[in-house]
Amino acid sequence: NAGVTQTPKFQVLKTGQSMTLQCAQDMNHNSMYWYRQDPGMGLRLIYYSASEGTTDKGEVPNGYNVSRLNKREFSLRLESAAPSQTSVYFCASSELAEQYFGPGTRLTVT
């Protein structure tokens, strides 16, 4: 039982490049989330998926897209990376109120 897994762990992109962050959970949770964590700002919600087939914007969705591929997987895509998207990205999942987080992806955009 791995919980929530994220790939890659680290990534460096040049401005304008695209990439997809992958997230998978093996807890059969309905809801999944993407957050970004910046120094001094806590975690901010980018997008969430309340159930398979649905996605909604969170607090900071601009510059991102998501896909809920199936119940297990929820991916985050940066179409044209910008330096402002340098951050640590966390995926989480939940069935009820308690959210369980993955280990994070540290992304640097130069």
Added chain:
Amino acid sequence: GENVEQHPSTLSVQEGDSAVIKCTYSDSASNYFPWYKQELGKGPQLIIDIRSNVGEKKDQRIAVTLNKTAKHFSLHITETQPEDSAVYFCAASPQTGANNLFFGTGTRLTVIP
């Protein structure tokens, strides 16, 4: 939307002393308040939570209190140990839709041996 404020941003205590972290929230509809511990290089881990129908909850050395009228809640760690050193986040949720969480900005706790 919900706004959660957390204080202090850094806290140093001697081993064995108590630590208290405080949070306030703005949305009276919020009814779920978790606390997360984040160690260096890892994701946040849920350590305790409280719902709005309860005023206090304890789990060994950790306790959380909630004052709905004043819209604030606190984390209390007693008999602190060096392994308690981490960043702690409070959060609030109105539990609508997908139970979205709104996080405070974190408290870096250092326990000095």
